[in-house]
Amino acid sequence: MTTSAPLRRLPVGTTYNLRDIGDYQVEDSARTSWGRLFRSDAARFTDGADIAALGLRTVIDLRDDAERAALPTGLDAFVPNVLHRPLDPRALLSAVSDAAEDPLGELYVALLRERGAELTTIVADLARPDALPALVHCAAGKDRTGVVIALVLSAIGVADEVVALDYALTADYLTADFFAAIPAESGAADPADQALHGARPESMIAMLRVLTAEYGGARAYLTGHGVPDEAIDQLRNTLTH
Template identity: 85%
Template sequence: MTTSAPLRRLPVGSTYNLRDIGDYQVAGGARTGWGRLFRSDAARFTEGAEIAGLGLQTVIDLRDDAEIAVLPTGLDAFVPKVLHRPLDPRSLLSALPDGSPDPLGELYVALVRQRGAELAAIVADLARPGALPALVHCAAGKDRTGVVIALVLSAIGVSDDVVAADYALTADYLTADFFAAVPVESGAADPTDEVLRGARPESMTAMLRVLTAEYGGARAYLTGHGVPDEAIDQLRITLTR
């Protein structure tokens, strides 16, 4: 499902969780190409040389203004288009019932149910001509980024088990060192909360099941929120080789 190729996680800048989503099987026989779409935590970049090799044309920052103020990435100086598309999960997280066995799964389901317009707009940003190579990131590259990347992969035909496995790789990279290094105000999960800083595949699978059961799948979800079919087709073409 995933590959151990060294290109999966990229040791660029001070990131912990910068990953390439290349080489995933897509229905029909294609595979996602390397170097087209990246996912990451937030990091401060002070030199363009740190990211020049990625060839980024677009960055989508899913954090709100307060998070950006705490940890500005500096990418505006080095990437042609940096888009701020906040997906604030705090109100959704605080509304979850106490004692949930899978609060992250419930959070991702809530994002899908309540942030449809915002999520669709982000995918449309990635589908526009010339948008790729692109980087999608939030604070940790796990929750908000995880939902966006899952929607993209699922919409172009990557199977649910592969999507969930890609999400779960985050647990390998968001180590205790990561949580110790970032300020709580940055928007990363509370380092004292083992559940919220985890990345179990079951949490993403819960969201993917809701997409299928309630919306007919990721593609239907996106088109139902205004993303044209042809935009998703174009995204599939540009993401595959």
């Protein structure tokens, strides 16, 4: 992969939704750096040259064992540190009201409330020395990945509106063709369940509001679950310029 300028969406592998989270405004006039943290759907990677161009040191796969067996990515062959950190949102779908106006917003809030230990372990993984550049992915790169990336961006000082807009970019890339092409066991939403396909900024804003109201914000949420302040500072320093 060669390009003369940084790209938000990257044409690597057979991914639909591989994106760089660089160039977002952070408080104190800093910006997130290109080429440090990526987010993606799951895909089969067979070209080591494309992966090598990203310089990945860490991959965090948020899928469970069955999902990984249904769609192996092949990243273990190209990246030195591939971590399996399943979040399993399907077990939380029962907490989402059938009459919910925003079922995804409710699901993300449920992930915050019920998966605190898992989420903070993932952020701590990213804050380790030499962990970056890193890729975080699930099946679609939307729900689990969206919550993790939102926590990271919010914790380092990116405004809620910007975090939500980054999340909402997913809607541009996860087309009906994507949902029709993936195996049912892959963990992405059922092609018939349109309510879980979207990526409206309002869904992420709903989660971020609960994060502030109930936990005092992303940084307090993470430190409250055991991530040291200095680890978050380290993450901010390595993600920004």
